Amino acid sequence: MSQPHQIDYNHLPEPRANNGAAVKQSVGLSERDFLTLAKVPPLHKVLPPAVMMPESGLVDFSKELGLSYPATMPNLLAGNVKLAAGETCAADAHAGATVMLVLSGGGMLASADESVELRPGDISFLPGNQQIKINAGDSGLSYFYVDDSPLANYLGWQVATTERTVFTHFPAELLKEKLDEYEAAGIDASGVFLSHAGLPGEKLATPHLFAHLNRLMPGARNTIHAHAAPALTYVIHGGNNCFSLLGEPLVNGEIENPARVDWVDGQLSITPPNLWHGHFNNGDEPILSLVIQPAGLYYNDRTMNFLFADKQ
């Protein structure tokens, strides 16, 4: 019977003459060596469950993660930028995209096609390849951001401009309108899932990033759950008795000896992948946070694995 190839590792011809750099680069590993290399500690053993955002600067755990570029978690980088009046900066051109939340002050943001005024509470999606400039107004400008520059660094890829990667702006007024609408409808644990028209199927901020302005009304909760994509959560308003529980294992639908993280304004919570967690607003004020996840690759691969403790 004929074979559809000529591969026979047991009977190779004479060595060839042109073994150059590309051959010298090649490394083969045994299964034993590969599995040893692949053993990395889970994120919740390496990263804290929450940190306070600096007034200006990055939350950089590259040392803890063993990475050669700034990273808050393997695929995301969070930071705060504080610009004085008239100062200008640019969105990271090497990231796939940046999700930006204006904290205080104001200014202008200019993409290749348009300029928008920035005010506190505005959220924007800034594609990495579009030379987006941010200019502080007379009262200066502070903003929180999360970008996926660590993933771009890891892959060595740069995002292409398509209708799936577009500059998108959510003015604070539009977000308030949505929050009021959902409150009037009696939805007490939801907030606004931020998407754009170029991703009608995915309903994501960018093909890679998920963004959710999460609001919990007094007494509301995001019950104990887990998902494969990790999350960075910026606490906009932590209320007066809101907390997260995290940990493992799950026993009878509850986390055994969970770590408790109380919500504080300006805090960045770090939710590791696949770790059980829930958020509980036991205070008497609505709480608000911005959740960013590198979730697109998981949804695209059908591996998000959303689990709810009460359904186990």
Ligand SMILES: [Fe+2]
């Ligand atoms: Fe979650």
